[in-house]
Amino acid sequence: MRRSLLLPLLLLTLFLPAASWAQTLNGLIAGKLVGTDGAPLENISVSLKKAGTGVNTSADGSFKLKAEAGTQLLHISGLGYVTQETSVEVVAGKTTTLPTLTLAINKHELAEVKIMESRGLNQRPASVSKMPIAPLDLPQAAVTIDRQVLEQQQVLRLSDALVNVSGLYVTSATGGTQEELGSRGFAYGSNNTFKNGVRFNNGVMPEASSLERMEVLKGSAAILYGNVAAGGVLNLVTKKPQFERGGSVGLRVGSFGLWKPTVDVYGAVGKSDKVAFRLNGTFEKANSYRDEVKSDRVYVNPSLLFELTPKTTLVLEGDYLRDNRTPDFGVGAIDYNVLDSRTRFLNVPGAQYTTNQTSTTATITSRLNDAWQVRGVAGFQRYDNDQRTGNRPTGINNGTITKGGKVYPRPLMYGNWQRSLARTQAAENYYSAQLDLIGKFSTGFISHTLLLGADADQYQTNSLTYATQLYDSINVFDRSRVVASPAKRVSGFDELYAGSRALGSTRRAGFYAQDLLSLTEKIKVLAGLRWSYLETPITNYAYTAPNAKGEQTIMATEAKTRYDNAFSPRVGLVFQPIKTMSLFASYSNSFVPNTGATAFDINNKPLAPSIIDQVEVGIKNDLFKGALSANVTAYQIVNSNQIQAVLAADIPKDAPNQTSPQELAGQVTSKGVEVDVQSKPMYGVSVIAGYSYNNTAYTKSNIYENGSRLRYNPAHTANLSVFYNFSSAFGNNTFLRGLSAGFTTYYVGDKLAGRNTRTTVANDAFRLISIPNYTQFDASLGYSYERFSLRVKLANILDELSYNMHDDNSVNPIAPRNFSATASYRL
CATH class of the missing domain: 2.60.40.10 (Immunoglobulins)
Incomplete structure (x- = not known):
């Protein structure tokens, strides 16, 4: 209670x-x-x-x-x-x-270039850290990408912006309906993705045109946010209201039928100096380089700023996204070999993925006195999804048939695949609240920046799965080839009936304290502790097949509620030999709740959360009077109590759980190095560069080969973006001062998909798929004259081919060479 x-x-x-x-x-x-x-x-x-x-x-x-x-x-x-x-x-x-x-008009000197963001990488505190800590004082790697960069690069999706952050990458694009991200060997899910400091469901691609900046806090953030993966967290900050009137309208067009008008207006409400507003939105419609794939989406993002008192501000933000697209599980694979095609579409007619997402956030900030402030955030999100799709392209016939234990070739069967229809409906209500007290004070010679906080959230989920039904049989290489269809089949999604329903109501709460202690001007310590509590009640319902009258019987299984709690400590040491350099070392941990029907030990007791330890060391530098920031970080992350199956030989005959007991005995280790470099605009030139190396592998497992790499994580990534504004060199030249140009190159090293080989299975058929490395090269050109601007971009100029994969059944090729142009008018 x-x-x-x-x-x-x-x-x-x-x-x-x-x-x-x-x-x-x-x-x-x-x-x-x-x-x-x-x-x-x-x-x-x-x-x-x-x-x-x-x-x-x-x-x-x-x-x-x-x-x-x-x-x-x-x-x-x-x-x-x-x-x-x-x-x-x-x-x-x-x-x-x-x-x-x-x-006065400057007739003799070169015209000054207006810079939207004049602070360097190590001068921009990230709101995702929850504390007013200078980046050089933070014993953790953090990167902020501001709106100027997003506009220069014409970012359309988050994956376009990831090229500016070392070690952050797309792990897969399952179904072509979302971009799943990862860092340091760990996947970002909805728990690790935030908008304005509040978690949001990443089952849909977020809208990038509304972003003011993108913040990445690398490594463990469990002390601040509780149940998050060890790789880091991503916070998307949307555009805020302003009292100065302004805005813009724009139109983006591109390859594959892309058409995307945008609008952004802001200003004071009436003549008020207490209330300001902002409204931005867009409509997008496009085809695809993939056959038969289409998409359309609508997005609206209104917000209000209230100056309630000289000490109090309230920001109300909301957004609505409706996203419709064709689910697409890619080109498929046979025996863990990718099928040769970039465009071949294998899903069924009428496949559709429809998502509606609505969110609201209220942020109130108040200064209690000159040293203390309190901040509260309340959020609500509604997420609805209806997916109608065929099965994923797996189990495609390899051209053989087995009889009497012998394998015989049947070339005419090669590529034959039986398709079925599937449908799921998901609804989610998400409520969240945060309260933070932040203050600065001193005890003797020690200065403190203290954060005391509490948060709570609740997920209410309702997932309905329809019974999968056979549809037809095709040949994946030639869909016009006649293949015998199953005798019992349905002709469309409307013939599917309910199969099962799951109701959940996950509740979480946490209390945390963190203090930055300045022992001297050169030595600082960041220390803190969080306690988290989780409840995960789940009720499952099963539906019988319809009888002759079309009636179904519903059977409920016993509701099971898990109760978990975990402590998350953090300690970091910062040494600043000079004001523009800091050396740091830190230890922290995070936790992963072990949920699911099989997360029970041999005594049928639920397994405790897995605790993941992380050590990080690094150096941060501001060079050339702050014109260039260069940071290097090395880390090791160890999950020494990963969940894994208990071997049959180790299960006592009298154990209560004889079927599928699990234990916390596995170990996965992630090691790596990351480099991030950013410059301020100097003489018209701005640079962003980075490099990352990561190796995430099983280091103790009774299931998989020790030393084998985990899937989806590239061993290397590298990025370089250079932009040049010609006005710095040509001054008042009426034509050239509005011209800018730049390029972005992004390298993704080899990574693995498929399935790791099981050492406990004789003649295991599982195999890994090597995903080829690639280098994507983009170039852009921009021109501005008075209120008008035009930007053009050519992406993947080298027409590189690689894939984002999930297992061996979602093999999605990256986009080929493509073109886009954006025209805008400033209001």
Whole structure:
């Protein structure tokens, strides 16, 4: 009963008084910029030189900028104008209005290039870390990719953005309906993927056009988020409301019938200086390089910002995504050999994957005093999916027939495959609440940055699976070839009947504390502990086949509820020999609940969560006065109590569980190195580069060969992106100053699919499939003139062929050479 009250109690705390984080009270700077002719100047950058934050002037030349109380140095710059700096005295809780400022045209010096993000990799704290910690003080690798990079590279899907983060990769694209990600040998699921700090269901491809930035916190994040995989977490931050009016409309077109209009508008609600809004959305329709595959989707993302008091802000965000596409399990394989085709489609007619996802988030932030703040986040998500598809292309005839224990060739049977129809419906309600208290204080000579927090969430799931029915038989190489169909078959999805239903209501709660202790200016320690609690009740229902009247009987199995809890400690040491360099070492662990019908030991007791230990060491550098950031990290992750089957010889004859007992005795080890390099834009050039090496293997197993690599993880990845803005070199040249160009190259080393060989099975038929390495090369060209801009991109110029695979039955080729263009108009 007490546990069931955790979620509502946490939700109620979000309505307690609160205010935004700052060291001092804020004020507002207002002003207007004009040219020497008295005309208002639009899109001029106005920023606080110390804080680095700023805004652009609106169409009438006006601007409003929040600033901390005290003396502030205002930096004003724009293409073709002389840069100015002016001192402003900001009064807490009041608006300081400046006299009209006049900017002169710069006739002699090169025009300054406007930079959307002027902070380097090690100067941008990530909100996913939950604490206001400078990246150089964080004993963990973290990478942020901002909107400027996403726009330069014309990111359409998350997989397009992954090329900027070393060691983050696509593991598979099962059914062609989602992109499954991984890092350091561990898969990201819905537990590891967040939007604005709240988990979201990654069973559908998220919309990239709404993103302000993408944050990746590598390694263990269990102390902050509880039940997450060891590889890291991904947080997608959407665009936020602004009081300055603006926006854009755009249209993207591309190969394979891609058509994608977008809109983004923002500003104050009316003339209010307390309420601002933002609304962005898109519609997308496309065919595919895969035969018969189509997709269409609609996305809307509204948000509101309320300045409730000088100390309190509230952000309300919501989004809706409807995604329809053709499920596609790829080209298939015979005897673990990939079939030779990039376009061949093997699914049944009428296959459809339909998803509707709605989410809402409320974030309230309040400053209690100059040193303490409280932040609360409440979220709700609704996820509905209806999948109608054929079976995955597995068990395709290899051209032989067995009689009397002997194998005889039958060439005419080669490639024959019997298809069936399957349907699943899934509905999910997800509720979440977080409450964090953050403060700075000192005890003697030690400075503290303290985080105290609690969170709770609940998944309510309802999954209906229809009974699979035979449909037809085809030849995968020539679908026009006549193949005998099964005698009993259905003609369509409407003839399928319910087979089973599973109802779940997973409940989780956690309490955590973390403290950054500054022992000296050069030595810092980050330490913390989390306790997590999980309940996983599941009720299963089975349906009998319909009788002559079409009636079915429902039979419920006994409901089983698991109760798990785990501690997640973390400790890290940071040494900064100079202000622009930090050396760090850390230890942390995460946990994986062992759920499922077989997660019981020989005594029929549920297995405890598997605890995964992780050690990480690294160096972070800001070079050339912060113009270039270069970070190197090495890690080892060990799951020394992985779940595995108990060997039959080790099961006592009187054991209560004789059928499929499991034990925590296996071991998997992941080792690797990651390098991330980012530059600030300098002389018009910006660079992002990276490299990763990973080896994840069984190091202790009674099922698989020790030393054998786990599937889906590339041994090496490497990336390089270079972009150049010509205005840096050509200054006020009317034509060339709006021109930009760049390229991105991404290397994915060899990885494995198929199935690991079982050492416990004589003449085991399982085999691994080697997925070929590839290098993808993209190039882009952009041009901007006044409010208009145009970007063109040619992707996979070398027309490389490789695959994203899951086991041996979802063999999805990567996209061939393709073209896209995006035209936009700034409002």
